Amino acid sequence: MNAQVGEQLKAIRLAFGLSQRELAKRAGVTNGMISLIEQNRVSPSVGSLQKILGAFPMTLAEFFTRDLRGPDDIVFRAADLPDLATGAIEYRLVAATRQDRKMSILSEVYAAGADTGEDLLTHAGEEGGVIMAGELELTVAGKSWVLGAGDAYYFDSRLPHRFRNTGDVPARLVSANTPPSI
Amino acid sequence: MNAQVGEQLKAIRLAFGLSQRELAKRAGVTNGMISLIEQNRVSPSVGSLQKILGAFPMTLAEFFTRDLRGPDDIVFRAADLPDLATGAIEYRLVAATRQDRKMSILSEVYAAGADTGEDLLTHAGEEGGVIMAGELELTVAGKSWVLGAGDAYYFDSRLPHRFRNTGDVPARLVSANTPPSI
DNA sequence: TCCCTGTGTCTATTTTAATTAACAGATAGC
DNA sequence: GCTATCTGTTAATTAAAATAGACACAGGGA
Numbered sequence: 001m002n003a004q005v006g007e008q009l010k011a012i013r014l015a016f017g018l019s020q021r022e023l024a025k026r027a028g029v030t031n032g033m034i035s036l037i038e039q040n041r042v043s044p045s046v047g048s049l050q051k052i053l054g055a056f057p058m059t060l061a062e063f064f065t066r067d068l069r070g071p072d073d074i075v076f077r078a079a080d081l082p083d084l085a086t087g088a089i090e091y092r093l094v095a096a097t098r099q100d101r102k103m104s105i106l107s108e109v110y111a112a113g114a115d116t117g118e119d120l121l122t123h124a125g126e127e128g129g130v131i132m133a134g135e136l137e138l139t140v141a142g143k144s145w146v147l148g149a150g151d152a153y154y155f156d157s158r159l160p161h162r163f164r165n166t167g168d169v170p171a172r173l174v175s176a177n178t179p180p181s182i
Numbered sequence: 183m184n185a186q187v188g189e190q191l192k193a194i195r196l197a198f199g200l201s202q203r204e205l206a207k208r209a210g211v212t213n214g215m216i217s218l219i220e221q222n223r224v225s226p227s228v229g230s231l232q233k234i235l236g237a238f239p240m241t242l243a244e245f246f247t248r249d250l251r252g253p254d255d256i257v258f259r260a261a262d263l264p265d266l267a268t269g270a271i272e273y274r275l276v277a278a279t280r281q282d283r284k285m286s287i288l289s290e291v292y293a294a295g296a297d298t299g300e301d302l303l304t305h306a307g308e309e310g311g312v313i314m315a316g317e318l319e320l321t322v323a324g325k326s327w328v329l330g331a332g333d334a335y336y337f338d339s340r341l342p343h344r345f346r347n348t349g350d351v352p353a354r355l356v357s358a359n360t361p362p363s364i
Numbered sequence: 365t366c367c368c369t370g371t372g373t374c375t376a377t378t379t380t381a382a383t384t385a386a387c388a389g390a391t392a393g394c
Numbered sequence: 395g396c397t398a399t400c401t402g403t404t405a406a407t408t409a410a411a412a413t414a415g416a417c418a419c420a421g422g423g424a
Binding site for chain 1: 380383
Binding site: 005014015016017042043044045046047048049056057058059060061063064065074075076077078079081092094095098101102103105107125126128129130132138140141143145147148149150151152153154155174176178179 | 187224225226227228229230231241242243245246247256257258259260261263274276277280283284285287289302304307308310311312314320322323324325327329330331332333334335336337340341342356358360361
């Protein structure tokens, strides 16, 4: 009789906005069983639990790891975003503490003249972003563009690339990359 | 009757160099039970499985995650970003034409009062974003927050969610989601 | 050879999980 | 108020998991 399983299942069910009967119907089990499990009055077989989780859908691995990563924060205040600054470039990572993120979202500020450097970046995955203010020069695979507010980019991160603020005011952008490179 | 559990337990037991009887003794269960589980002839209750794993020791989370260890355009000008607007919400998708994108990056503008609606959204994947201007109310799994410029969010897209501009000026944000939902 | 101790498997029994079908409380509509 | 429909809980029954104990096989020693 695992003391955690009941509370865990109930929390997930409520997060998905389902009633015991609704969940039971989708999972192909009885509502009574959901009730008993949530009260920790029975210890479901892993087969049954798997069947139930299938309704969300969610794997057993996700179920049992869910609260190991603490309460999954959803909202991150501007002041709380950790700054991974390297010199003249400010990188603020969204959901930095979240385990197993499928992507990284960054709020970036390039000071005037800031540059990722002559040694071009290459790494696995894809990345893209939208420029919010200022001017930013992007170089990918030998080509260069100057991007302004509202402009955007997207490319395969394996292509050698570089970002540089060629203007005289800070350049701001929001970028994302997957799988997470940070 | 989970087809994986038997093989998984057997592999771990052998990795620890234990016999069925030895494991059973340490776990406080019978050797016959270990035998039946390893043959997938029964689906152990999570309580029993937990008891057995306690002999290694190993958590349920570790048990179920163990084998989970397995010429495009680059720049898009603001004016060229296709607008997938639906009513009062403007969605501009970056790299819309790119094949097999691993994520979607969107530049969004919510007019005052704009709302994704009472029917909460749920879909596969993860999503996150950064608010650039205005105020936006985010509701996820029954909780609500009001986000301002610089604030950010990140959550599992399967959780029912909703965006709403509760302010009187347009709200701007950049969001990303993976795998692409658009 | 015989005995001992180890291995994993299997049957009959007991215990527990899961189902069925009912109950009581809350809410909405007539 | 009454009816309909939702919610979660629960007693009695059925189905399945867990136990106890026996079985067969293998490898060492004496």
